[in-house]
Amino acid sequence: MADPAGPADRIRVLLVDDHQVVRRGLRTFLEVQGDIEVVGEAADGDEGVARAEELRPDVVLMDVKMPGTDGVEALRRLRTAGNPARVLIVTSFTEQRTVVPALRAGAAGYVYKDIDPEALALAIRSVHAGHVLLQPEVATALLTQEESAPGQGTHGRSGSLTEREREVLGLIADGRSNREIARALVLSEKTVKTHVSNILMKLDLADRTQAALWAVRHDLTS
Numbered sequence: 001m002a003d004p005a006g007p008a009d010r011i012r013v014l015l016v017d018d019h020q021v022v023r024r025g026l027r028t029f030l031e032v033q034g035d036i037e038v039v040g041e042a043a044d045g046d047e048g049v050a051r052a053e054e055l056r057p058d059v060v061l062m063d064v065k066m067p068g069t070d071g072v073e074a075l076r077r078l079r080t081a082g083n084p085a086r087v088l089i090v091t092s093f094t095e096q097r098t099v100v101p102a103l104r105a106g107a108a109g110y111v112y113k114d115i116d117p118e119a120l121a122l123a124i125r126s127v128h129a130g131h132v133l134l135q136p137e138v139a140t141a142l143l144t145q146e147e148s149a150p151g152q153g154t155h156g157r158s159g160s161l162t163e164r165e166r167e168v169l170g171l172i173a174d175g176r177s178n179r180e181i182a183r184a185l186v187l188s189e190k191t192v193k194t195h196v197s198n199i200l201m202k203l204d205l206a207d208r209t210q211a212a213l214w215a216v217r218h219d220l221t222s
Helices: 020-030 045-055 071-080 096-104 117-128 136-148 163-173 178-185 189-203 208-217
Strands: 011-016 036-042 059-062 086-091 109-112
Touching: 011 020, 011 045, 011 117, 020 036, 020 117, 036 045, 036 117, 045 059, 045 071, 059 071, 059 117, 071 086, 071 096, 086 096, 086 117, 096 109, 109 117, 163 178, 163 189, 163 208, 178 189, 189 208
Parallel strands: 011 036, 011 059, 059 086, 086 109
Antiparallel strands: none
């Protein structure tokens, strides 16, 4: 169990899943974590978007397959609305065709519903800290899709990055958070955030997940 944290320090989590028993199980476990607070629940994508806008959680645990608005569409709506919550997909589906669209829509990563409870808590802390959780086989599938999609390439744009931005991008691909990048490069966290914003703008990328994939494709990883 994590050490107790004050209310202002807790990671605020929203649960979005159409199965009440799943939500209950997640809540039961997460409520004993001293640094995690479950602030709300939703039974489908529409309700999840509304609750996320109302509650402004730090992390959303989102199922993919739900009646009506599914998790991918809900995630797209959150990103369009500019909601800053980090979305961690929690799914029972292992097929790449199910997980890949969610990651392309901006999910910070995904885990399976049979994940060990302690590993789930670690995953929540990880995405909250700015990490991207990608399984190697799904990263490969994403890269393959982007390489084959017409008009999706960003070849030639690496020349627009400064040397420092290339260093930051490589560390993003290694799964480092802004704080860890700042420590590694002896920079302020604010400066790292500026570099990340510039990288996304210059490469016309939507989020850190896409940035990590771009870095892997262009061999910028350490």
